[in-house]
Amino acid sequence: MNQVAQQPETLQRQNQTLRADAPSTAAPTLSVKGLTISYQAKRGAVQAVRNVSFEVQRGEALALIGESGSGKTTMGLGMVRLLPSTATVSQGQMLYQRQLDGQDTNRVDVLQLKGRDLRQFRWKECAMVFQAALNAFNPVLRISDQFGDTARAHSYLQGKDLAERARQLFELVRLDPERVWRSYPHELSGGMRQRVLIALGLLLEPQLLILDEPTTALDILTQRNIMDVLKELRQRLDFSLLFISHDLSLAAELADRVATMYAGKLVEISDVYTTFKNPVHPYTIGLINAVPTLTAHRDHVASIPGSPPDLIDLPRGCKFHPRCPLATERCREEEPELVPSTDDTHWVACWNWEIARSQLSAGQKGTSA
Amino acid sequence: MSSGATVTPPKKTATKPAILLEKIATNFWLRTIVKKVFIVWVVVTLTFFIIRALPGNPVEIMVMSLMDSGLSSEEAYTRAASLLRIDLNAPLSEQYLDYMSNLLKGDLGDSYVLAINKPVTTLIAQRLPWTLFSVGTSLLISFVIGMFLGTLAAYRRNSLLDHALTNFGAAIESIPNTLTAIVLVLLLGVTWKVVPLNFMRGSLSPGIKPGFTVEFLIDLFKHYAVPGTVYVFSTLGGWMLAMRSSTISTLGDDYVTVARARGLPDLRIITAYVGRNASLPLITSLAISLGFVVGGSILIEYIFVYQGIGLLLSQAIGKRDYPVMQGILLVTTITVILSTALADLLYGWLDPRIRITGGGE
Known part of the structure; x- marks a missing residue:
């Protein structure tokens, strides 16, 4: 603002x-905490949103x-409680700050309305x-x-x-x-x-x-x-x-801020400038490298190899590891949580964000954003 | 018309018939009317010849029935000839031209056999209101109930209620209405004796004059009740199933989700958003089925001796009363054409997307 x-x-x-x-x-105005939404399908539960937390100021x-x-x-529909009947919100809160004449009044959990x-x-x-x-x-x-x-x-x-x-x-x-x-x-x-x-x-x-x-x-x-x-x-x-x-x-x-979502989970959240200039999650970096820019050479436009995972049968560990160039043994076993990285406004869910920042961003040119 | 040798381009001065033709081609309503008149002519012509191609003519049929009652063949012929003053020996083309010229004057001819020398128009005018009343009312009742049940089933999709309603609808849809009629007569009139049998014969008790009297209306309803139930019962399932599937597809439309997101009350969404859009295709079929009122009533009116136009038609066919048959079929054709036109108008009124704007298409 x-x-x-x-x-x-x-x-x-x-x-x-x-x-x-x-x-x-x-x-x-809104603070979403640990929201988890899944759909019931014939093959099993589609985990569309997994433990997502963020705030909208x-x-x-x-x-x-x-x-x-x-x-x-699914996130958007969940916020106005218009998910189809096959969807269930298994956990989480969606706290909404009501206002009256510009003053904060009570807070309500939208999921309980x-x-x-x-x-x-x-x-x-x-x-x-x-x-x-x-x-x-x-x-x-x-x-x-x-x-x-x-x-x-x-x-x-x-x-x-x-x-x-x-x-x-x-x-x-x-x-x-x-x-x-x-x-x-x-x-x-x-x-x-x-x-x-x-x-x-x-x-x-x-x-x-x-x-x-x-x-x-x-x-x-x-x-x-x-x-x-x-x-x-x-x-x-x-x-x-x-x-x-x-x-x-x-x-x-x-x-003002950008949250990147992958396989139902937030993987990086930061202000818009940081997201485009200094992304630290390999997925965000990949996404930004996939955008052609006016100044960058055509060779630098690269897509992310592979395709998004099956939401019914998610891989173990970090959900991005099958497509990640930096995946290690830890990535294959343990899923990283969203934690502060460079500073407390820039959060990332990656074990190797520091390596990603130094290695993957190197070839990246500035975007025209 | 220019001869091949002249080089001057043909002038654009249109002759009078050409102007008329152009008007017909460009004006939507004129074109519609011309098309409908053409259809009527085709149907009248076809029925004229097909009816006469049926085995047996009015005289032969009457002779046969007279012979059944014991007369000798010659006596029967003389009797029949004296009763029926009709000449069926004239060439068919002559009869056709004769019929058509009378038709253009609005004369449907006189009955040959059923009510000798009585104008067909009078006969139809006496019988048509009964059919329009009994079938029309039932159609509306069944439509309204069907819409309600169909919406209910769609909203409770895959519930026990939905399965019950859907199976019930499919079941009653597949029972022929004649069977329903006979079963109702047997159960209500004979086995349980709920409805006196004389209310299941005819359309009014003897001695009751039509008019806006309580006595008439009560008697009318009593005679209508059972055949009316048959009509409702035999059409209800179709409306219900159609409304159910139409509502289910409408419920999946984006504007319904958006209406919910807008916080509209459920009642408003069910009526103005889901109901109105879901019923659009049904309104068309309702108007079209109004056109089949006459044809759909023949057997039921026969079973209940209901004095409608369907009964008249079956009597006329039995006795090969050509003018009466021809007249009723003409009325049927016209009702179908009018009701499809009504369907078009209704649809345009209900759905702004297909409203005709301006004079063109």
Whole structure:
């Protein structure tokens, strides 16, 4: 949130109250502790998320990156408690810091919420912009009705006030309010629908916005546009962001901190600059080396050999060891825990991170992030 | 039309019929109407010849039944000829042209045998309301119950209730409605004596005049109850199974998950998000099945002697009453065409994605 002060733009009326006291609290908006989620499949339990802990600070943007099947989306769905019925959360806590008029009130464990409390938590406290935003809207209802539904469910503004609030949000996400408000979803393009969903996500001024691969289905120009909108929103409004993506460059643009996920576990977490300049986990290093840059020579673009492990039948020890160039006997037997590495903001789950830092990063050129 | 030698390009001055043709080709509604009229003509023509190709004509059938009652062959022929003042010896093409020209004037002809010299339109007008009432009401009842049970089964997917409902639905769907009718008559009327047998014959008690009187409505319902149950019973399973599978696929749609994430109340999600989208394909089949009201009722009306158009058709076929058969088949065709048109309109109204905008497609 360090850029906030530099923004001279006039702020939206609704958000002034929220913004005034941004630095006053220290408790994280969300703190996930030891979360473990598995799916029941015919062959056995799919361990999608294993003992994951992290915090999202107030106003912070945390990016969760990893390959497909690393458990990112399961994390996101778990956070709004929308996992399919085959999934079970076997352990963990998800502590959410409620706020009232900018002051911390009580903390709730999202996993314990039930019925009405859960319904109120969803969208009002934590909104989620889904991967498949193209089909995120009921095809037979106008956008205005879908905003109305959401507002009514949370006893929010109605009628003209709601339309006015929506108009401001549409302008924030660079949409033509007149056109969008009375439209049916099919009358809008994919990029427009994605932005409408972002506007809808911000409608109730949630503290936490989860973006699950928000640009995956879009072409490169629309993707650029959405990213610009998101960056601008981050500067203007005050909310925490959990950005789930497989795209490192997008994460670099938007996030304050980056958490790398591999086989259902966080393997490295640090601020965005450190992640890209001084990664210490062999997997993160591999991911960054796999991104082509403008300045680096083509030879330096390298993929990580092998493929992600089978989540039903995970290897012993460190789950990355079959693909790791530095794997030792210890890696094959014992799984490393996420511990501080170079300093206490940079955590890594690797026995040999010091070797990785000196050996693997050597060939790495700076990224254009 | 220019001769091959001229070099000048053909002028674009369209003649009157050409303008009309172009209008028909470009205007959606005009084109639709022309298509439907064409279908009606094809069906009328086909039925005209097919009916007459059936073995036995009205006179022969009547002679046969008269001979059964003891008359000699010659007596029967004279009797039949005096009763039926029809000439079936004219060439078929002439009869066809005659029929078509009358049809264009809105005249469906007079009955040959069933009600001699009574206009077919009057006969149909007397019988059609009964069928529309009995089958139409049952269809709506079964549709509503089926939608409800189907949604319930889909929401409780793979539960005991779901398995029970699905098997029950598949079972009743596979029982022929005539069998249901006979079993109900036997059980309710004969074995248990719950429903007096005279409520299972005819559509009204003798002496009761149609009108908005309590007496009429009660009698109407009493006669409707058993055949109505048969109709509901025989169609319920299909609606339920269709709604179940449609709801299950809708429940997997992203917007339902997003609606949950938006914190919407369950009732709103079930009705406006799941129900409305899941019922879209069913609404179409409902409208289409309205069109088959007439055809679907023949045997049931026969069993219950329900004075509807299906019974009239079976009587007309039995006696080869050509104009009546032809008239009922025409009505059936038109109801099917109208109901598919209704389905299109309904679908457009319910689903904004396929709404026709502007004058074109």
